[in-house]
Amino acid sequence: MCLAIPGQIVELVDPVNRLARVNVAGVQRTVNIAMVDGDDGGAVPGDWVLIHVGFALSKVDEAEAQATLRLLEQMGAEYELELAELKASVIE
Amino acid sequence: MKFVDEYRDADLGRALAAEIVTTVEPGRHYKVMEVCGGHTHTIYKYGVDDLLPANVELVHGPGCPVCVIPMGRVDDAIAVARIPEVIFTCFGDMMRVPGSAGTLLDAKAEGADVRMVYSPLDALRIARQNPGRQVVFFAIGFETTAPSTALTLMRAKAERVPNFSCFCNHVTIVPPLRALLESPDLRLDGFIGPGHVSTVVGARPFEFIPRDYGKPIVISGFEPLDVLQSVHMVLTQLAQGRCEVENQYTRVVPYDGNPRALEALAEVFELRPHFEWRGLGFISQSGLKLSAAYRDFDAESRYPVPGIRVADPKACQCGEVLKGVIKPWECKVFGTACTPERPIGTCMVSSEGACAAYYNYGRLARERQVV
Numbered sequence A: 001m002c003l004a005i006p007g008q009i010v011e012l013v014d015p016v017n018r019l020a021r022v023n024v025a026g027v028q029r030t031v032n033i034a035m036v037d038g039d040d041g042g043a044v045p046g047d048w049v050l051i052h053v054g055f056a057l058s059k060v061d062e063a064e065a066q067a068t069l070r071l072l073e074q075m076g077a078e079y080e081l082e083l084a085e086l087k088a089s090v091i092e
Numbered sequence B: 001m002k003f004v005d006e007y008r009d010a011d012l013g014r015a016l017a018a019e020i021v022t023t024v025e026p027g028r029h030y031k032v033m034e035v036c037g038g039h040t041h042t043i044y045k046y047g048v049d050d051l052l053p054a055n056v057e058l059v060h061g062p063g064c065p066v067c068v069i070p071m072g073r074v075d076d077a078i079a080v081a082r083i084p085e086v087i088f089t090c091f092g093d094m095m096r097v098p099g100s101a102g103t104l105l106d107a108k109a110e111g112a113d114v115r116m117v118y119s120p121l122d123a124l125r126i127a128r129q130n131p132g133r134q135v136v137f138f139a140i141g142f143e144t145t146a147p148s149t150a151l152t153l154m155r156a157k158a159e160r161v162p163n164f165s166c167f168c169n170h171v172t173i174v175p176p177l178r179a180l181l182e183s184p185d186l187r188l189d190g191f192i193g194p195g196h197v198s199t200v201v202g203a204r205p206f207e208f209i210p211r212d213y214g215k216p217i218v219i220s221g222f223e224p225l226d227v228l229q230s231v232h233m234v235l236t237q238l239a240q241g242r243c244e245v246e247n248q249y250t251r252v253v254p255y256d257g258n259p260r261a262l263e264a265l266a267e268v269f270e271l272r273p274h275f276e277w278r279g280l281g282f283i284s285q286s287g288l289k290l291s292a293a294y295r296d297f298d299a300e301s302r303y304p305v306p307g308i309r310v311a312d313p314k315a316c317q318c319g320e321v322l323k324g325v326i327k328p329w330e331c332k333v334f335g336t337a338c339t340p341e342r343p344i345g346t347c348m349v350s351s352e353g354a355c356a357a358y359y360n361y362g363r364l365a366r367e368r369q370v371v
């Protein structure tokens, strides 16, 4: 549960509850983006965010997102487990 | 220097390793604590410590959220989970943490409705879908995770979800660091600061370390090169007689943290007078509980929580591992009675735990080194 996985925002699905659909390693899931609602207009489709327990923790640039993904992929089992848990998640 | 080939920029890794050698005083022994379990994981997996001179020792700190939960709190969780109307939800790792009489997974096998969730928002959805049941979320984690619980509770309150509550075990990172710095059995030269926690709290809360204790701290990213560079930054501060908070992970960590997350924390939580940490004992103002405005969502006020204090099993040396006093393999039961499949202590449960990280990678590293 300690991992923060990069994902790319696809679309805002619930503006009131600050929920957005993100693409994480090919899987689309809903996460909360309230924490990245910064003064710069917040996260918009196309932005990369680090996701931790269903919440976007911070925005990152694409290079950082790719590097983090690569690092996670090399972790093997733990990353697979985290992805499996994420896939089972249904945030609405 | 075999592992360095796996680094994103192996040349940079080699250059840094060579530079570190020239930064240290040969006769001096350096102890640098990496606070966060994520760093422990990187260090063992990529053999970062193998690239360091023999007199630079990396010491593992208390920053693995699963590892610091004391046995009594697991027993309390199991007691709540056994209440028939309760659906008890928690992160996967917590299901395997041993209490004094088994784990949540054991309780589940015996009929308790324990469900693994990825996010506190999943727990809230389960509550909405099961209006006839009570859904309790077992909240654990440092400031990285606590804002997620806070935002979930804010939504539960706004939507008036009556059957949702939280068994709060969130902890804060500064008090245990202060406790370690005050402890006489550990002489540390500097710290590698936690990257994800700092995303939320920023670098500022760590200013007390140089100010009050005269030690450097460098907030670090999680790539092997990040950790290596952070070690170099700590050693450079020491060589130059400086001590300050430096941020190696500026690409993710703003100096003042995440204002939205901090607002959510302030809204939902308040500090407990003290909280028990596995192996570290009671530390004052180190744990969070729900504030008065969220009392209705507090499982501890909804249910009788036994609150018993349970001593760690005799064989278990997690406390010493969490304080960095011993290395995982120095625990008598490491790898024999205590393995990731059948953990005795918490440090073997989560992959961020020092014992699990060493079990999974460290031994491999040692063997590879010998070859």
Ligand code: SF4
Residues within 6 Å of the ligand: B315, B316, B317, B318, B319, B321, B328, B331, B332, B333, B334, B335, B338, B339, B343, B344, B345, B346, B347, B348, B349, B355
């Ligand atoms: S080997 Fe097991 S009991 Fe010993 S310190 Fe590690 S987790 Fe704790």
